[in-house]
Amino acid sequence: xxxxxxxxxxxxxxxxxxxxxxxxxxxxxxxxxxxxxxxxxxxxxxxxxxxxxxxxxxxxxxxxxxxxxxxxxxxxxxxxxxxxxxxxxxxxxxxxxxxxxxxxxxxxxxxxxxxxxxxxxxxxxxxxxxxxxxxxxxxxxxxxxxxxx
Numbered sequence: 001x002x003x004x005x006x007x008x009x010x011x012x013x014x015x016x017x018x019x020x021x022x023x024x025x026x027x028x029x030x031x032x033x034x035x036x037x038x039x040x041x042x043x044x045x046x047x048x049x050x051x052x053x054x055x056x057x058x059x060x061x062x063x064x065x066x067x068x069x070x071x072x073x074x075x076x077x078x079x080x081x082x083x084x085x086x087x088x089x090x091x092x093x094x095x096x097x098x099x100x101x102x103x104x105x106x107x108x109x110x111x112x113x114x115x116x117x118x119x120x121x122x123x124x125x126x127x128x129x130x131x132x133x134x135x136x137x138x139x140x141x142x143x144x145x146x147x148x149x
Contacts (some may be wrong), residue, residue, distance in 0.1 A: 017137045026145055027056030030130060033042035036082060036111050039126045041118040041149075044134035049143040050116045053087050053132060057114060059078060062132030074101060082111025089115065 018026065034040070040057075042050040058066040063066050063079035066086060073091065077084040086104045092098055098121035107113055107126060119123040131149035 014144040015133070016136060017139070017144055019142050020052070023053060023143060023145065024056040024059065027053050028060035030132070031057050031060040031112070034112060034130060037107065038129040039107065039113045040116065041125070041128040041131040042116045042134065043119065043131065043148075045136065048134040048136055049056060049145075050134055051088075052143075053134060053145075054114050054116070057112070058084055058086075061112070074106065076110075079111065083109055085110040085113045086115065087115045089117040089120040089125070092117075094122045095120065095124055098122070098124035139147045140146075 030040070042053055044050055051066070055066040058064070058077050058079070061077075061079040061081050061084055063077040063084050066077055066084075067075055073088055075086045077086065087101055087103070087106065089098060089101075101121070101124075103113070103121075103124065103126050113126070115121070115125060115128075118128070128149055130147070133146045133148050135144040135146075137144050
């Protein structure tokens with residue numbers, strides 16, 4: 001993403017380094033851009049900030065605080081704007097296990113469906129309306145964020 005561009009711009013294929021404040025701002029911009037019923041894919045290496053991005057999206061939506069999906073694969077967060085659903089596919093051993101998550105049902109009830117590690121759900125992951133990739137930066141206080149879609 002070019003310097004000064006927002007995550008909502010659609011991305012340019014160039015990751016942008018940002019601190020926590022900018023990450024929160026990028027999540028808020030994306031929240032405002034997305035239509036109800038949207039699906040967001042969050043990809044990137046372990047510890048790159050995917051769950052932090054979900055927490056920022058929940059804050060932007062005035063939802064209850066998002067938790068790390070350590071044990072449950074799906075968390076739901078109430079918001080005055082509708083339900084945010086956060087699915088984490090990291091612990092799926094094979095894509096067919098994603099059938100148990102019932103993405104179709106989650107999409108019907110969610111204002112926004114955020115999916116971490118969608119690649120582990122394979123063909124069962126619903127197509128994204130937005131795809132955000134996060135990565136570690138040289139500065140441990142920053143993350144690289146790229147809007148892939």
